[in-house]
Amino acid sequence: MLVLEYKVKGKRQQYQAIDEAIKTTQFIRNKAIRYWMDAPIEVKVNQIALNNYSTALRKEFMFVEQLNSMACQSATERAWSAINRFYSNCKSQKSGKKGFPRFQKDCRSAEYKTSGWKLHPTKRRITFTDKKGIGELKLLGKWDLQTYNVKDIKRIRLIRRADGYYAQFCIGVDLKDIQPKTDAEIGLDVGIESFYSDSNGYHQPNPKFLRKAESKIKHSQRRIYKKVKGSSGRRKARKLYAKKHLKVSRQRIEHAKRVARCVVKSNDLVAYEDLRVSNMVKNHCLAKSISDASWYLFRQWIEYFAAKFDKLAVPVPPQYTSQKCSSCGVIVKKSLSTRSHICSCGCELHRDTNAAINILNLARAKSLGCGSAAPKAFQEAREGHSLSNANGLVTSTLLGESLVEQVTRLKLESPCL
Known part of the structure; x- marks a missing residue:
């Protein structure tokens, strides 16, 4: 898995639209956590149930419907990642706190899968086609995205940081650079x-x-x-x-x-x-x-x-x-x-x-x-x-983990704005 990161350049209205998409992602995740908490004991809540719940939220709230459907599923996947981690810690009898899922107060990213965006032929611009109004953004960076096929792009994540907004492209390729043996x-x-x-x-x-x-x-x-x-x-x-x-x-x-x-x-x-x-x-x-x-x-x-x-x-x-x-x-x-x-x-x-x-x-x-x-x-x-x-020479995401599992790590980058 390879992650290429670009800084995005846009207008003030576009940045506000990105913020709105991030807030919607946080809302969906927190609602999914609440849905899991309030579910009766006899009802089994799994990832499929949470994805179906995101569909119900799209029908209930207009601002959720404006976000791409796969982006809504990515938000529920974040909730399920926290829930599944809690179950795993309890099953393995981890000492100390088991990491009970908590509501997120400071979300900094929104994640799109294979739909909701369109890459320019030059691969130096990207357009988000959902109803949030993000529009076309310019990509600033030195990574060579042109060498990869668009079909290999599995996810795109928009991130808000202290010095601006960034776009991460998750590309499904294997990294291998076998070095000569040194016997040391x-x-x-x-x-x-x-x-x-x-x-x-x-x-x-x-x-x-x-x-x-x-x-x-x-x-x-x-x-x-x-x-x-x-x-x-x-x-x-x-x-x-x-x-x-x-x-x-x-x-x-x-x-x-x-x-x-x-x-x-x-x-x-x-x-x-x-x-x-x-x-x-x-x-x-x-x-x-x-x-x-x-x-x-x-x-x-x-x-x-x-x-x-x-x-x-x-x-x-x-x-x-x-x-x-x-x-x-x-x-x-x-x-x-x-x-x-x-x-x-x-x-x-x-x-x-x-x-x-x-x-x-x-x-x-x-x-x-x-x-x-x-x-x-x-x-x-x-x-x-x-x-x-797998942060690597050109990446900033852990190898073997999806972008969903990296959301909580963003808090290590800088304090909340």
Whole structure:
């Protein structure tokens, strides 16, 4: 799956029509959630039932009828995605909150399938043919959409961001770029002091994008409350504040993408810790630094490029990787403030380098323990972990997931306008 993103240029009335389509999408999704909540126990509500409910909404509300019918189905698919995720978490007995579906208050996208739009022969303009009045929009971007067949375009999503409106084209093609083998293996230990430390002793500097931009972000946030509530000045201040957060988000993505691509391209096996970042950020002392380091984003990019380049990305348990001596295997207890590893066997290493070596050793032991089934085990590991992200060189959507399942991820880009 490939997603090409363009910035769209139009008139003010067209932007207002896009906003209206986004609001309608939010309305349909929330109504579908309410329909599922109010349904009797004996009535089974599935995706087909929600799609039929969208048809009933089109007959009841005129503004829903103005939206394309397949776009209405996409909105109910978003509701079913949340419901199905809740069912899956309950079935698997996930610890903590199960993610009960909630009503959406800040929708930022509307999604069209194979109808409701028409692409210009030059493929530099797109016209939306439903009754919302969006009309023809100009596509601004460097991606080569002309090389793909129009029939391969599965979905088109209109997105509102802090710096304008964007159109994403979901193209049903497979991405594969097999790289030559290097016979190199590496273990990675992510951290806060360094972005990552590898088993070769290299420490990648942590850019700390949020920390560097924090003073400007706080200044722009204070400007919001100096303006009169509901005034145009307050809206402009909020827009400026959102743009600064959006810039930090894009910096993180580009940095993680560049570093992960270099690591995976240079090594045939990349071992990393299988961290539960969602649990780690519950520590209020380290939450901001962990989020700024973007550990999970970096992992997603490693897994994506491993799948694209036909390399191996192996997650290993993180327990005792920092405490265990990489030379003799003795547990040497140390606090987080202790940055060096000194063992009685004579091994003296940086704490993170020692952890990276242990991570690589665990990945190697995993392959040796599997014996002749090692390639199959690695293939299963790759299919289970490495196919989670397809942001890629020209994309911004997770591999193996539809555009519907990416809606909630938009909240990571910038605060609400």
